[in-house]
Amino acid sequence: MNTIATLVKGEIGIISEESLDVIPLKLLEMGCLPGVEVELLQVAPLKDPLYICVNGSHLAIRKEMAEQIKITKN
Amino acid sequence: MENPKPIKVALIGNPNTGKTSLFNQLTGLTQKVGNYPGVTVDKKQGTCKLLNNKTAIITDLPGTYSINPTSVDESIVLTSLLNTTDKDFPDIIVVVADVENLKRNLFLFSQVKDLEIPIILAINMSDQMERKGISLDVETLQKELQTEVVLISSRKNIGINDVKKAIENCAEVSNTHPLCSINHKIDGDYFEKLKEVSSNHTLYELWLMITQNNFPDSLTEEEKKKLLQFTQDVSRVKRYQHKETIHRYQQINQILKRTYLVDRTKAKDLRGKLDRVFTHKIFGYVIFFGVLLLIFQSIFDWSSAPMDFIDAQFANLSEFVTKQMNDGVLRDLITDGIIPGIGGVVIFIPQIAILFLFVAILEETGYMSRVVFLMDKIMRRYGMSGKSVIPLISGTACAIPAVMATRTISGWKERLITILVTPFTTCSARLPVYAILISLVIPDKKFLGYFSLQGFTLLSLYVLGFAIAIISAFILHKLLKVKSTSFFVAEMPNYKLPSIKNVVFDVLEKTKAFVFGAGKIILAISIVLWFLASNGPDSFDNVEKNITKNVLNENLSSDEIQTKIASAKLENSYIGIMGKSIEPAIKPLGYDWKIGIALISSFAAREVFVGTLATIYSVESDDENNSTIKERMRAEVNPETGEKRFDLAVGMSLLIFYAFAMQCMGTLAIVKRETKSWKWPMAQLIGMGILAYVASFITFTIFS
């Protein structure tokens, strides 16, 4: 199963519909929505947090959250 | 004229979109701006002259991504929008959006629009559009959003008058339609029922009251009870919130498709390249440490010339006043107390300004957020968040704004720990104390060719401050049983060249605040100290007679006799008696009663240390030639050993004491305000005090 945490640096995935319930509201509001492309830009030196670009927003999120957000790779 | 009542305008928008920059342009004030989310954490007001002679009261608010808050700074926005009966409730809202990320900015806009308060959309950073390949159809956007849209650049001062005009227009013709009408697409029946609860509030307001559990006074008891019933079904509320979000984004996407275009080929990927360097797993940390080293090296290297200059000027000033004024009490107060006391702070302006300069540049470039990213995992081990790095770094200027800056941390436990340990970071008030002690006890030598030993000692003290902050955080993390859920999302702003104007203003403002704040306290304390040092319970005539009698058969010059009389007088003054009574407690640390007085007065503010010693020593020396504070301190001898008073052991012990002790009323007061209880500031005062005492004792024992 693919999540944001399984992306490699520079890879792009699409957030899957079933993630809707696990994505915290705050993240949804910042543009991290199902059906949207997410790109992993950087991984912090200790593998956590992750630096992503989603819907035009550049965000750092923690790994534990990234692991819950399912994606499909194309 | 016809309408003397000013228009109340609130600035709302995502973090880092330039609200404060616009606020400063409109009001002519200089509030702090910076290139990371969460610079403004409290509301600030200012007045703005509109073009038709009316005035507007502008309120600058903290940035937020949504009306639904997840941290303290964000909840300030919600509170000011829900309380319709409050005297500060805005007549007009200006939503400030960043043109580079319009989609997410419009999300907040759509929420605010649904509150049905007259609204204007100001799209900022228009100067960036060309470089990023962005084109925007303002006409169409205006129609689609049913809102007046102004394109501005608050940095380049473009479109500010258009904002003023829009505020005037909006005050006259206020059209307020909800944009996204949340009800039908989500659940028609549910929202129909909700709407029936109250006719005084819009549907969206009612919905917010439920989701935020925030019931303003404008509700009746009956209405409140009905609303509380809606809150019972938690999972449904949550589901609908999610649906609402998606619904809003869909609508915004539709609108932007017709109005907003980005030509990706034009956008240059500088950000990606810089990110690769600054967040690199090795270089990232190397650069971070290098930056810190550069700052501290510069503080010492660049400032020595201007500092010597200022020092000499104050000595001259004292001499000048001595010559001009008649011999007397007032002259002594001015030349011995006030001038050296103020001089003791003014001399540090160069160092403090350099420190503020670097902090301002770091904040303006966007580098701070990269440090947040680098440090989050590490900080989490110590019970803090990556965002704690910002208070810890800006705490090097002053702990008071740093404690306020913790508001952006959403988990209460992470935030509390950050507040509790922030006072350990070396603030600018410690700098005068450190600098004078270092220059007294550490030799002025270089090692490894370039690094100065004094600079290295200072750097070590800064590192020590951070280290002890981290260690205490770890202990608190294990000890504190506070329940809180932490939630971490940090936006990474784009890199920007610092605006010279912002940086200069920031440095000037902070330096001014430091000098005047400290100046006032020092002035007051110098006067009180001077009075206490030149008066005593016994008549000084007796003291003088005793001394003269005692030294009669010793072979002393009149100068030496004068000195003896002066120190005997000081010992019998009020301050001498007070100092003597606490001497036993501080003797194990290597301090005499004069240093003890300086320690006590430092509890008002640390930077008083130098001024206090200056006052005490100058009362004692009673001489006509005005030497500098440093010379006086260097000349002070320990009567028991005949050696210098400020030797390595005493100097190190004092350095450690000042590094650890909580000697700042201002910080204690702000911690009380932010934690809403006296418990935490008291814990800080006592805990840090014990630590300082024990550590200084150990240091003194090792070095002597």
Ligand SMILES: Nc1nc2c(ncn2[C@@H]2O[C@H](COP(=O)(O)OP(=O)(O)OP(=O)(O)O)[C@@H](O)[C@H]2O)c(=O)[nH]1
């Ligand atoms: N290029 C450009 N930069 C701008 C403009 N307006 C503001 N900035 C910069 O954007 C950054 C953020 O500005 P602030 O005014 O602090 O933003 P804010 O919205 O008050 O931020 P918070 O208080 O954190 O919510 C600063 O570095 C400003 O110099 C603009 O029109 N053009």
Ligand SMILES: [Mg+2]
């Ligand atoms: Mg601001």
